[in-house]
Amino acid sequence: MSSRMCRRREFQPARCHGRSSRLECVALAVFAGMILSMTSGCALAAPAYSFFPSAPSGLVEEYVDRLQASYRDVKTLRAEFVQTFISGGRTRVESGTAYFARGGKMRWDYREPEVKMFLSDGKKLMLYVPAEKQLTRSPAKSSDDARVPFRLLLSHLNLRRVFGRTEFADPAFKREPGDKVLRALPKHEDEDGYHDVFLELTPAFDIHRLVIRYADQSSMEFEFSRIERNVRLDPDLFHFNPPAGVEIIEKAE
Numbered sequence: 729m730s731s732r733m734c735r736r737r738e739f740q741p742a743r744c745h746g747r748s749s750r751l752e753c754v755a756l757a758v759f760a761g762m763i764l765s766m767t768s769g770c771a772l773a774a775p776a777y778s779f780f781p782s783a784p785s786g787l788v789e790e791y792v793d794r795l796q797a798s799y800r801d802v803k804t805l806r807a808e809f810v811q812t813f814i815s816g817g818r819t820r821v822e823s824g825t826a827y828f829a830r831g832g833k834m835r836w837d838y839r840e841p842e843v844k845m846f847l848s849d850g851k852k853l854m855l856y857v858p859a860e861k862q863l864t865r866s867p868a869k870s871s872d873d874a875r876v877p878f879r880l881l882l883s884h885l886n887l888r889r890v891f892g893r894t895e896f897a898d899p900a901f902k903r904e905p906g907d908k909v910l911r912a913l914p915k916h917e918d919e920d921g922y923h924d925v926f927l928e929l930t931p932a933f934d935i936h937r938l939v940i941r942y943a944d945q946s947s948m949e950f951e952f953s954r955i956e957r958n959v960r961l962d963p964d965l966f967h968f969n970p971p972a973g974v975e976i977i978e979k980a981e
Contacts, residue, residue: 787896788894788895788896788910791896791908791910792887792888792894792910794933795887795929795933796886796887798932798933799933801958802957802958803829803830803958804827804828804829804830804957804958804959804960804961805826805827805828805829805955805956805957805959806825806826806827806828806954806955806956806959806961807825807826807952807953807954807955807956808823808824808825808826808952808953808954809823809824809825809826809836809950809951809952809953810822810823810950810951811823811948811949811950811951812948812949812951813946813947813948813949814946814947814948814949815944815945815946815947816946821841822838822840822841822842823838823839823840824836824837824838824839824840825837825839826952827961827965827966829961829966831850832848832850832851832868833848833849833850833966834846834847834848834966835847835848835965835966842857842859843858843859844856844857844858844859845968847966847968848868848966849966849967849968850868850966851867851868852865852866852867852868853865853866853867853868854866854968856968856970856974861973861974861975862974862975862976862977863970863974863975863976863977864976864977864979865976865977865978865979866978866979867979867980887910887912890912891912891913891914891915891925892913892914892915892916893912893913894910894911894912894913895910895911895912895913896908896909896910896911897909897910897911897926898911901926901928903928904928904930904936906930906931907928907929907930907931907936908928908929909926909927909928909929910926910927910929911924911925911926912924912925912926912927913925921942921943922940922941922942922943923941923942923943924941925938925939925940925941926938926939926941934952934955934957935952935955936951936952936953937949937950937951937952938950938952
């Protein structure tokens, strides 16, 4: 798969969200403590995890309530991330630092294997690749990119609105000691485009790992570390003026 072809898929992976409102929480349920979460590349075989039916539903509901409550006073987040996309027997791994702020703002600074930036100022999404001298802009609401839901993490963390069912994952799911794992299923898989989502949460409700599995056997995984809540962030971090000579591609809504 060529890098340019992968990048097109990275910016608009329709399968990641079928409905932006529903996958808003997938990613949402994704980073900020829940927040913390497609890119180019290709991938690993989807892990065969299952839900844990023996766990009383009341315990799951209580845990979800505590998770959502833990983010009510969070205004900013910063974390290191490793993003892994697996598809067709190929794997692509990327890493960098992600920043989130209320108002739908986020910034993903990629360092490896290629320097690039994925930014949302609350209205527009921007993908800037310095090596190609190219900036792609798109309305935030129209994109199906897997990272888009993350921008709502600090505003509307509501798993019940987004998912059809949430369970504790089977104990066989590999996790760090002390962490808990939720498995969430879509309300309508044929519309939402993903099969299920796994959220590995630390005792402090920080999202250590997020795994999205798609119906075509591909998967996207975000692993977060050094998560900091309510960290001081410069507002200019979420604004970007491209250097002279950069090609700007505008994508319509």
